[in-house]
Amino acid sequence: MGANETTTLIKNVNIFNGTSDQLIAGQDVVLADNKIKELVASGGNEAPYDTVIDGSGGTLMPGLSDVHTHLALCKPPPQLLNIYSWDYIGAVMTNEAERYLMRGFTAVRDVGGPTLGLKKAIDEGLATGPRIFSSGMGLAQTAGHGDMRNPNAYSKYFVGEHFRLTDLGYFVLADGVDEVRKACREALASQVSQIKICTGGGVTSLTDPLYSVQYTPEEVAAAVDEATRYGTYVAAHVHTDEGINVALDNGVKTIEHGLLTKEDTIKKLVDKNAWIVPQSYIVSHEANDGNPTFADPIQKAKMDQARNGSANCFRWAKHYGAKVAWGTDMFGTRAAYDNTNLEFKTRAEYYSNVEQLKQVTSANGELLALSNLKHPYPGAKLGVVEAGAYADLLIVDGNPIEDILLMLDYENNFKLIMKDGVAYKNTL
Ligand SMILES: [Zn+2]
Secondary structure, eight states, X not given: OOTTOOEEEEEEEEEOOSSXXXXXXXXXXXXXXXXXXXXXXXXXXXXXXXXXXXXTXXXXXXXXXXXXXXXXXXXXXXXXXXXXXXXXXXXXXXXHHHHHHHTTEEEEEEOSSSOHHHHHHHHTTSSOOOEEEEOOSEEEOTXXXXXXXXXXXXXXXXXXXXXXXXXXXXXXXXXXXXXXHHHHHHHHHTTOSSEEEEOBOOSSOXXXXXXXXXXXXXXXXXXXXXXXXXXXXXXXXXXXXXXXXXXXXXXXXXXXXXXXXXXXXXXXXXXXXXXXXOOSSTTXXXXXXXXXXXXXXXXXXXXXXXXXXXXXXXXHHHHXXXXXXXXXXXXXXXXXXXXXXXXXXXXXXXXXXXXXXXXXXXXXXXXXXXXXXGOSSTTSOSSOOSTTSBOOEEEESSOTTXXXXXXXOHHHHEEEEEETTEEEEEOO
């Protein structure tokens, strides 16, 4: 041990390391500061440690990550535009960030919204929450998914009316190659981890049809070029198959949603070594019937279309061995965020318990690493339990490889929640 290291021993645990199909039984884990130092067979670790945690036969696993969330969309858009002040949003999302961590998520990728300040406050220890890979302001074309203006709004180009979602940092409406480049550079200047663009219609937005293909190949290629030259990548919101193809053909690395994909498009995604981040819970009747975020008949109709594609998307992705990440897209209300872990239940229709546990840990860690030179937490791995990785850890009471539903009752079943070597919950 180095002289100035803070050391922790977590003893008597069975380990799910994020990549193996089976637990590694009877282990002790030694931490030095915020990283894992070594894994050893239980017993005989009597060296002096600053802290000793007895895992009592629980399952030690990597902290969870949700690679598709929107912490700043803490009220239903587009109502968010008109009703809530920035300081109100800041107060609510700071609280939601802490609740995210307490559901076991030690990292999230925020795919659109003003979360860079929140990330900074969390990293400085002034607020509590997961690590945040923030996309900052998402890019959308005028009349696209991010254009949630009232249809009677005066033109931003020809009259100069402000779009409040741009003022607040949610979406920038950028049209044409030059504006797309400029918007990407603004995002990069604000220190985003990756660029988010919308290449097809969305469910929440009221005026753009789901089928619409948004952004031309030239505009998408320009965004990818800007991201690539800064050592990072582009994530694209898109449901419709044609929009997925435009994204893939022009270098987008992660397809967000992608629920209306065709079978051949999944094969293309595999060929291009790209990722798909589909959702199963948010499109379920359980999640969206009666949900105020999707209350408008236009939203309901679009949700029906997305739901109808979901099963094929998951099945083809599994069949062709696509890189599938675990992301929920839960947003809009406290109740929605609190249901984040229900994705485990609905996704179990397509994936075995251990497959899903790998997605929510090591696979997501691999996706987060695509941020490469814009990675906000470089220097160690996320999503695995191995020597040298960040000490982002959970201890689950029971074996989630045998029972994935243990992940739903996080309040009772998650005994330890640790991020960066700091225990935020310890009921052992
Ligand atoms: Zn989203």
